[in-house]
Amino acid sequence: MKSVIIGAGVAGITAAKTIKEIDRDAEVVVIGDEMFLPYKRYLLTELLCGLLTQDDLIFLSLELLHKLDIKLRMGESVKSIEPSKKLITLHHNEIIPYDKLLIATGCIPSLGLILRPYKSYIQHYYSLNDILVLKNRLPEIKKCIVFGKGVSCLDLISGLYNLEKQITYITKGKRAHFGLKESEFKDKLHDFLEEKGIDIVTEDRIVSIDTSKHGYRVDTLRQKKLTADIIFGWDHYTPNISCIENTSIKKRLGILVNARLETSEKDIYAAGDCMEIYNPCLKKYWINFGFPNALEQGRVAGENMLGREEEYKIYETITFNLMGKSLKARWWK
Ligand SMILES: Cc1cc2nc3c(=O)[nH]c(=O)nc-3n(C[C@H](O)[C@H](O)[C@H](O)COP(=O)(O)OP(=O)(O)OC[C@H]3O[C@@H](n4cnc5c(N)ncnc54)[C@H](O)[C@@H]3O)c2cc1C
The missing domain is CATH 3.50.50.60 (FAD/NAD(P)-binding domain)
Known part of the structure; x- marks a missing residue:
């Protein structure tokens, strides 16, 4: 057989x-x-x-x-x-x-309609190949923007934190929660991350990305203007x-x-x-x-x-x- x-x-x-x-x-x-x-x-x-x-x-x-x-x-x-x-x-x-x-x-991380035109500016974070490419770039990376939801996003934030990178996390939600089940700590997670020095932008999303001499410029729906050396983002995972x-x-x-x-x-x-x-x-x-x-x-x-x-x-x-x-x-x- x-x-x-x-x-x-x-x-x-x-x-x-x-x-x-x-x-x-x-x-x-x-x-x-x-x-x-x-x-x-x-x-x-x-x-x-x-x-x-x-x-x-x-x-x-x-x-x-x-x-x-x-x-x-x-x-x-x-x-x-x-x-x-x-x-x-x-x-x-x-x-x-x-x-x-x-x-x-x-599964694969996928981008929704708004972010799709900026696909080439967004770092993939899913395969061994992604990580090997990223590892080479690490020394030149200081400021990171992370946009997304789910535990994989939290995993990435935790990794960048261990690498002592400066992190801005953008979420559409009122608080950072990542779909966790733990009821007690779930509510404290947002404050926990902020205490660790992570800048959390809530009720917002990336609407455009452009390159600049020093990396990327990001505009958000709420008209924030952010800069970063690297942008990680995904709207959802798709089989x-x-x-x-x-x-x-x-x-x-x-x-x-x-x-x-x-x-x-x-x-x-x-x-x-x-x-x-x-x-x-x-x-x-x-x-x-x-x-x-x-x-x-x-x-x-x-x-x-x-x-x-x-x-x-x-x-x-x-x-x-x-x-x-x-x-x-x-x-x-
Ligand atoms: C950064 C990261 C951290 C994670 N951490 C955790 C964690 O701590 N705990 C946890 O439980 N889960 C974690 N996960 C999720 C976990 O890795 C996945 O749930 C798990 O790998 C799923 O296994 P799978 O075999 O279904 O799919 P995959 O591991 O995705 O394997 C599927 C394989 O099929 C290949 N493939 C796809 N289409 C084709 C095709 N047409 N022809 C040939 N090959 C194809 C893909 O390239 C891939 O190699 C993490 C995921 C990521 C990306």
């Missing part, structure tokens, strides 16, 4: 390992569009801050890939899927057949699912799956940040973001691709550490 996995992130690689650990003879091919060995994305900020090395981030070494006999095709991207013929097509038009397919393509366009695989924002992580198409599964699963507490489909969730979903998908009938249990609240404070978020660690 041939299992093909799209995406060499935590979910995809965990599924590949699970399959090979159960069935040594199964053929497993993982196709990943990044040029690196599978790595732990959730530790990128630690790498940026110099707390970890690139080697510390490796999620599956070359030796283990060989030992498990997982075929990893790095730097290759899947263009399309034909569920009725059980085929996928890569960007260079190579066609690969599968018996079971897992889509584990993660990276362009490869299912023109297929009958059901989706909303992400690919819809049932508790066994099966999509609407036979023998196609989805796991990790690219999929949406029904949350009985929220009574709606949602993306169960985060590293520990992707890991568990990868395991469940791998088992089910071998014919088992495991159900994924939703983990809602995860604890993580912010500048020495223990916080709870819907995702994170």
Whole structure:
């Protein structure tokens, strides 16, 4: 049986390992569009801050890939899927057949209509490549503007703080809150960050960016004029699912799956940040973001691709550490 996995992130690689650990003879091919060995994305900020090395981030070494006999095709991207013929097509038009397919393509930070024209001025903060490029630029960076929401934004702010950068955080909200669950500290977070020296601009957003001799000039909706050496920004995270366009695989924002992580198409599964699963507490489909969730979903998908009938249990609240404070978020660690 041939299992093909799209995406060499935590979910995809965990599924590949699970399959090979159960069935040594199964053929497993993982196709990943990044040029690196599978790595732990959730530790990128630690790498940026110099707390970890690139080697510390490796999620599956070359030796283990060989030992498990997982075929990893790095730097290759899947263009399309034909569920009725059980085929996928890569960007260079190579066609690969599968018996079971897992889509584990993660999410990408995306810009809304207002910021999209300024895309080239905004630093991406998502991949190992982004961080390696950014690390080279660090010595010339003093003033940073961060615009966005969610815990990843808080993670970035915390990293820049560790690097002793001057930070201005712009939020559309009345207070900086990052969607945390911790009720007691959640309300104090804004003041906590200000005490740490972070300048917080509330109820505002970036409306235009221009370059200047000394970096960037930023205009906000409330007519603030700010300057920075670098700008980080994203409006939301979007599942990276362009490869299912023109297929009958059901989706909303992400690919819809049932508790066994099966999509609407036979023998196609989805796991990790690219999929949406029904949350009985929220009574709606949602993306169960985060590293520990992707890991568990990868395991469940791998088992089910071998014919088992495991159900994924939703983990809602995860604890993580912010500048020495223990916080709870819907995702994170
Ligand atoms: C800076 C940062 C810090 C984070 N910190 C934390 C944290 O502390 N705790 C936590 O829980 N979570 C954290 N996260 C989130 C966490 O990393 C993700 O939730 C997790 O990586 C999701 O795993 P995944 O396998 O679903 O997707 P990903 O890790 O995104 O992997 C998907 C892979 O698929 C590839 N791909 C996409 N489309 C294609 C295609 N068509 N063909 C081939 N390959 C494709 C992508 O390039 C990517 O390599 C952080 C994320 C970032 C960016």
